[in-house]
Amino acid sequence: MTNELRPLSERVTAPHDLSVPVHQEIARWRPAKEDDIDGIWQLREAMGRLDHPNYLTTRGAIAADFGYSHVNAALDSLVGLDAAGRIVANGMVLFPPRQETLVRSILIGGVHPDLRGRGIGRELLAWQVGRAKQQLASSTKTLPGWIFAYADERAPQSAHLFERGGLDLTRYFLALERALDEPVPAVEPADGIRIAVYTPADSAQVHVARDDAFMDHWASQPMSDENWAAFVNGRWFRPDLSFVAWAGDEVVGFVLSTANENVWKTQGFTGSYIDLVGVTSGWRGRHIAQSLLAAQLEAGRALGHDRATLAVDSDSPTGALGLYTGMGFHAVHRKMAYTLQF
Numbered sequence: 414m415t416n417e418l419r420p421l422s423e424r425v426t427a428p429h430d431l432s433v434p435v436h437q438e439i440a441r442w443r444p445a446k447e448d449d450i451d452g453i454w455q456l457r458e459a460m461g462r463l464d465h466p467n468y469l470t471t472r473g474a475i476a477a478d479f480g481y482s483h484v485n486a487a488l489d490s491l492v493g494l495d496a497a498g499r500i501v502a503n504g505m506v507l508f509p510p511r512q513e514t515l516v517r518s519i520l521i522g523g524v525h526p527d528l529r530g531r532g533i534g535r536e537l538l539a540w541q542v543g544r545a546k547q548q549l550a551s552s553t554k555t556l557p558g559w560i561f562a563y564a565d566e567r568a569p570q571s572a573h574l575f576e577r578g579g580l581d582l583t584r585y586f587l588a589l590e591r592a593l594d595e596p597v598p599a600v601e602p603a604d605g606i607r608i609a610v611y612t613p614a615d616s617a618q619v620h621v622a623r624d625d626a627f628m629d630h631w632a633s634q635p636m637s638d639e640n641w642a643a644f645v646n647g648r649w650f651r652p653d654l655s656f657v658a659w660a661g662d663e664v665v666g667f668v669l670s671t672a673n674e675n676v677w678k679t680q681g682f683t684g685s686y687i688d689l690v691g692v693t694s695g696w697r698g699r700h701i702a703q704s705l706l707a708a709q710l711e712a713g714r715a716l717g718h719d720r721a722t723l724a725v726d727s728d729s730p731t732g733a734l735g736l737y738t739g740m741g742f743h744a745v746h747r748k749m750a751y752t753l754q755f
Contacts, residue, residue, distance in 0.1 A: 420553040421516060425755050427546035433491065434536030438528060439502065445490035447479050452500035453492065460523050464568035467588070467680040467722070467746070471673060477643040483510050489548075491540055493524075493533065501525040502533055504541045508548040511635040514628075516552050518545035520562040529570060538578045542753070549755060559632065560753040565746065572749060580751035584631060585727040587734065589742040593684070593714040593721060598740065600707045602658065603699035608708050611655035611669065616645055619657060622664040626691030631726055632750075644688070649673045654685045654716075656708045658692070658701045665696040668705040672718075682719035685709075690723070690733070697731070706740050724748065 418424065433442040445453065450472065457470040478484055484507065493502030504522035520541045524534045542560060549558040562580055564571035576582070602608065611619065624635040636644075644650065649671040658666030672685040687709060692701045713721050723742070725733050 418555045418557070420555055421549050421558045421755065422551065422553050425546055425550040425558060427550035428543045431540065431543045431547065434493070434533075434540050436493070436531075436533050436536050438495070438531060439493040439533060440496045440498075441494045442491055443494075444487045445479075445492045445503065445505070446486060447476075449492055449500060450476050450479065453503050456500050456503055456523075456525055459525055462679060463526050464571070465565040465746075467676065468686070469673070469676050469679065471647075471649060471675075473643075473648050477647075478505060478507065480643075481637075481639050483508055483637070483639075489544060491522075491537065493537070495528075501528055502537055504537045506541050506544040506548065509634065509640070510637050512552070512554060512556060513634055514556060515632060515634055516549060516554055516556050516558045517632070517634065518548045518558075518560045520545060520560065523571070534570075534574050535577065538574055542578060545753075558755040561632070562751045564749050564751065566749065567746065572751070575751040580753050582749055583752045584750040586724050586748040586750065587727050587744045588724050588746040588748065589722065589737050590745050591710065591721045591737075591740065591742040593710060593718055595741055597707050597710045597714065598703075600700055600703040602701050602704040605660055606665065606699065606701055606704070607659045608704050609657055609659060611652045611657050611667070613645070613652070615657050615664065616641075618664040619645075619667050619669070622667055622693050623689060623691055625693045626666075627689075629694070629730055631728070631730075645669070647671070651685060654709055654712050656705050656712075658696075658705055660696065664693070666692040666701040666705055668702075668709045670709060670721075684718040684720040684722060685713050687721060687723035702736055703740060706737075710740070 454472045454475050461469040490505045492500045495501045502524045507519040545560040562575050620641045627633040651670050651672045654670035656668050657664055669689040670685045670687050677683045
């Protein structure tokens with residue numbers, strides 16, 4: 414008897430033809446194109462200022478989505494235009510490559526706050542779920558297939574929308590903050606471990622280390638070279654606030670940060686966001702992560718930043734939440750992950 418799954422192409426029932434939504438307040442629905450990047454960004458800014466003012470989608474992140482080889486905007490995106498031609502709704506369905514233990518379709522987008530509560534979001538979500546099912550059904554892999562969507566707890570309408578759309582609340586992620594006017598504990602890593610500022614020459618080795626360190630994290634998969642390059646070469650990436658742990662010539666840990674100055678006013682303080690912290694599987698338990706965090710916090714304080722922020726899986730198997738609270742971080746918000754699993 415075997416527990417092997419049948420191919421996703423046999424397990425997922427997907428619509429053959431996907432009709433665009435119909436709503437009286439949307440003059441036109443069509444696939445997004447690169448000329449829409451600014452309009453989509455303006456929409457995401459309006460949504461973010463209301464739903465999660467401490468983090469806003471950058472224009473560069475939206476542009477990167479259009480540039481990935483695994484994104485077909487003609488099939489994977491949709492914009493809704495009002496009578497004046499303004500983008501007031503947008504949905505994308507991302508289908509990341511490098512599917513080793515899980516095949517994922519990720520839903521992003523939403524509706525302008527001025528038009529919420531009128532059923533547009535339900536129509537858009539139904540289209541996104543249909544497209545996500547098409548993506549999963551295109552795979553012959555014998556792996557679990559998940560449709561993902563995320564909602565900030567400060568945007569309860571998103572959570573209600575996903576639940577009505579058939580997705581289940583599956584996981585909580587905590588947003589943590591740490592004031593930099595408080596002392597940073599001095600932490601020394603194990604003997605033989607060297608902490609150094611990240612340099613572009615480290616990129617390939619740190620990418621490999623990231624994929625190793627995150628393989629036991631919930632729903633994580635290896636990052637494609639395109640996604641990795643978009644992150645470390647992005648406008649807001651901060652090498653001076655990113656550090657690498659070395660054991661000889663081997664990368665055994667990392668902390669990688671961004672600082673988007675455009676969000677400082679809305680969030681009410683200056684600071685950096687710690688995007689990735691990890692220690693490779695064979696090197697845990699040696700105070701490497703604490704040493705990396707201490708270096709990052711001291712660097713931020715030297716720049717005059719008010720706080721450092723990050724997000725963590727509330728049920729992380731690596732004990733990450735305890736690590737961060739031990740370094741002075743505290744929870745301020747929650748984000749929920751919703752899934753439809755096959």
